[in-house]
Amino acid sequence: MKILDWYILKRYLLTFLMMLLLFIPIGITVDLAEKIGKIIENNAPFNEVVAYYIDFTVYFANLLFPLFLFLSVIWFTSKLANNTEIVAFLSSGVSFTRFLRPYLIGASIVAVAALILGMFLAPYASQGFNEFKYKYLKRHKEVQKTKDVYRQINDNDIIYVSNFVVRSKSGMNFTYEHFEGNELKFKIFADNIRYIEEDSLYRLTRYVKRSFENGLETIEKSNRKELILPFELEDLTPVEYAAETKTYGDLIDFIEAEKRRGSSNIGRYEVVKLKKWSLPVSIFILTIIAVAVSSIKRRGGMGVNLALGIAIAMVFVFFDKVFGVMAAQSDFPAVVAVWFPNTIFGILAIYLLQNAKR
Structure with missing residues (x-):
């Protein structure tokens, strides 16, 4: 130079x-x-x-x-x-x-x-x-979608809550559907779902599970049920600024996952x-x-x-x-x-x- x-x-x-x-x-x-x-x-x-x-x-x-x-x-x-x-x-x-x-x-x-x-x-x-x-x-400003949350977690699983409270990590009117191909295998209903952080599981109250196998339906009920479900709490309601906080490689993976979930x-x-x-x-x-x-x-x-x-x-x-x-x-x-x-x-x-x- x-x-x-x-x-x-x-x-x-x-x-x-x-x-x-x-x-x-x-x-x-x-x-x-x-x-x-x-x-x-x-x-x-x-x-x-x-x-x-x-x-x-x-x-x-x-x-x-x-x-x-x-x-x-x-x-x-x-x-x-x-x-x-x-x-x-x-x-x-x-x-x-x-x-x-x-x-x-x-x-x-x-x-x-x-x-x-x-x-x-x-x-x-x-x-x-x-x-x-x-x-x-x-x-007091809401940074996550908390009303009528509908998410496709992966190729087989879909979840819904009518209202989610971030502070208490709980939601109301929860449903969880599991498909194999185009066939519904089971569907879970609960009046309330709460994430138990210390055990990394979800506690469901007034739990109902309807399973479908070979044309037969079985129903399971319980006042309280604790389950490990295939999604993280942030998967349920990601914050608005989630993309800004990810490095480029993580951001690409995050966007692909969000597309599958129908975000x-x-x-x-x-x-x-x-x-x-x-x-x-x-x-x-x-x-x-x-x-x-x-x-x-x-x-x-x-x-x-x-x-x-x-x-x-x-x-x-x-x-x-x-x-x-x-x-x-x-x-x-x-x-x-x-x-x-x-x-x-x-x-x-x-x-x-x-x-x-x-």
Whole structure:
């Protein structure tokens, strides 16, 4: 790499790191000011609060990686343009494409970091972040589906509860059906089901089992019955943020299992999976847009470039959030929802790059 490459690459990475170090403490301060009342009211232990803000840092840094990078590239490239350094580079015979190379190298480094963070580190931060939030900040908010829970546990077993109470680990009006092929082999009814954690089994009250064999029906009844059933408690009512807390390999297995169970949240889970790949790609797209927008010296100086950059960033976030919600709450294809913003802004990046070259 030549001196030009090292010069721009160092500015690229250092400005990005400074942007993170600048905005993350601001984000923590704003969040703490907003939530300090609930933290004190609910007697959250100090060590858990510290752990929450460590997770908060990783969680939001992962979400806002491309935008921090976008603003940092606009900032230092605008300074280069205002100091006529870019004119000097290009006047020396360096093409705009060649000038762009260290930016793409920097984007590659950040994209790899974002990929590792999203695949392996952010899920653990999301777990701690969400657990603290629903334990101390949103104590009465429902994070699991608890009404009319209908689940296909595997290829042969289907369960249903009309109402499930997470805190007591119990449900009402439970049914469990076991099929072999298309033939129903037995069906269990119970007025109440409760998970006994210390014994890893379920206690059923007013239990009735109807079995079917060779055209004959047998009925078994009991006021109380304890059974080992082929599903975990979290299989019955997974939390809304379950996909966010899983590493990529575990997430793929989780989505396949949820598809077999007929989950209504597949769109939300697919969005989480696909964003792990779309976010690194958006880093390249936003880097190109930032260079194309800010490499031109404007009459209004850096302020015009920053204003234009913030406007583009807001539009990007708007598209990303709107399409993400559409995929999570409807039958809108997750792959379209996740990749549509990158496609639109990729086309914009090519257009702006061509103009910048001219």
